[in-house]
Amino acid sequence: MIRLLIAFVAALLAVQPAAAQRVKDLGAFQGIRSNQLTGYGVVVGLPGTGDDNLEYTVQSMKGVASRFGFQLPPGVSPGLKNAAVVMITADLPPFAKPGQKLDVTVSSMGKAKSLRGGTLIMTPLMGADGQIYAMAQGNLAVSGLGAEGADGSSVVVNIPSSGRIPEGATVERTVETGFDTAPVLTFNLARSDFTTAQRVQDVINQRFGPGRARAIDGVSVAVSAPPGADVRAEMMSEIENLPVEAAEAPARVIVNARTGTVVINSAVRVSPAAITHGKLTVRIEEAPRVSQPAPFSQGQTTTEQRSAIGVDEEKRPMFLFEPGPKLADVVKAVNAIGASPADLVAILEALKEAGALKAELIVL
Template sequence: MRALLIVIALFFSTSAQAERIKDMGQFEGLRANQLTGYGVVVGLAGTGDDSLDYATQGVKGAISRFGVNLPAGINPALKNAAAVMITAELPPFAKPGQRLDVTVSALGKAKSLRGGTLVMAPLYGADGQIYAMAQGNLVVGGLGVDAADGSKLSVNIPSAGRIGSGATVERSVDTGFAQSPHLTFNLAQQDISNAGLVADAINRQLGGNVAQAVDGASIRINAPTGGETRIRMMGIIENIEIKKAQPPARVIVNARTGTVVINGAVRVGPAAVSHGKLTVKVDENPTVVQPAPFSRGQTALEPSSDIAIQENTNPAYLWDKGASLSDIVKAINKLNVSPGDLVAILEALSQAGALSAELVVI
């Protein structure tokens, strides 16, 4: 069966569509912060960690908050509890009292967290400070079933779940953008041309020379201090529309999936491409040989092989100088090649100097 060839063509017209600056990157400092924590999920229907040491310690720590201390050497059976890691994302400008969604994942041998409840657990930032407290009932999209004969059925991942609005922010993060000497806008994809275009668009909108392109990824903007003034200024800047510069010519090949992405800046010089395919087919048709009557011979199989060779040839396809993306796609469709053969053709064109693009294989 021939491999499926997927060619995704990204067309860029000569008059590119305008794009908002806010869709091209973000202001420096206005980023989310990752939070992590360790906790215990209880209320499981016999699918917990059993006698896992760190789950036992977690349960002992949880119940000790209420003045319940187990005697030394006694460990509770934990089939209804599980040790978990908790992760969340603290957005910029988050204030105490706001709610966050959290993801809860089993640490040990817990088979499923379905029906469990997370006991109150702190969430820490990279600086070791507590920024939120998490607690609540889990929503688990997976399902796992074990039968008495050892057979198992699992749908999705039952050992992880989410708690919507399951954490409360306890501490805010100071971004410092209101007192910094200037604002910096960082492009998501560095491009020297786009950095200059963004700076020019900001200067036209705000007047003067308030924006300077520092490098291919950052634009420094002079701004007065004060939170309200800068927020309004940032809102104006984010909604400015510009026409992005055409990206570098690239052909991206995913060797694992056979996906080929060709952007609209790719051009092909004069070249002729011919692609052929050789198919060898071997059929085995063994024949049963019976011995003569009343003889001492034995029934045997006599091998019989048929070998057929077929070579499919395609006429050469000529690309004119400066062939566009649409011409390339039409030629690929006419050649009717597999993903592996297409990669070989593109590499050969690159080696021949006819492909005016960077060939990236991932």
């Protein structure tokens, strides 16, 4: 079944021509990206599944109480089975404005068994620069659950120590992207390729005039743009939707040695090579026989060892790869010799060592 699927995909790749893609599918403009936010907070209202008097949980609860002007007496530690200290993470999308909502993920830091039923107390979310960009608060939605019996047996479904709060954070600060004031707009490809960068440059110059864009390297294309947020937004929208034919990917063979998965892209070529693939099986069968002497013969009962050794070698003819076959030809040839995924890995490695495989072999 797997070999048939590989052959089907290979046939599709062999007959379908390269289709044009939108520029936006190949990369993104520099500076227009999401930013990661993190926070440290406390979840309360748990049904006895909290951290249970961990020292940093006590300190966190004292800090929460101090926000409201309440100070716990010295030496008094609150019972905390109903509370848990957590880390909050969220992604701040580009151009997010104050008042917009974000989804947040809440994960336990301590010994809390479950956050189900908990409520996150208002927590600031900070960026890498230490500034507060959002405030998080709300009731957790936890998909996991856990249960324990009196004899110590337990069962856990999914991950009850982590949950989400849909629209649980409110944006308080905007991240400046600088796209409206930067001297040039820089478009960065997701994968470095000089040919693709050159083609992106060409389609932009064809649409907006010669000299408007220039490829800086294999990733970046600098675009001269007039000042003004509205003008640049319109121009960037047009650039993102320009059709461009991306360059063919480098020839690669990806091998996952743990699962036996092999992926061969359409650029792989094989030089003339002859391959033989067979299997040698050695069988050793033991059939001991008991020798029983006749009555009153003064003989002793003994065990006679009888072994049968056989060697089977599967005969398979040598197979010839014709000059310059494509992916479909490689798959067809491998199927013809009946190679399993594990055998295919060995064949590809041998072809690479022989210099016949014109591709980068990557083993995961």
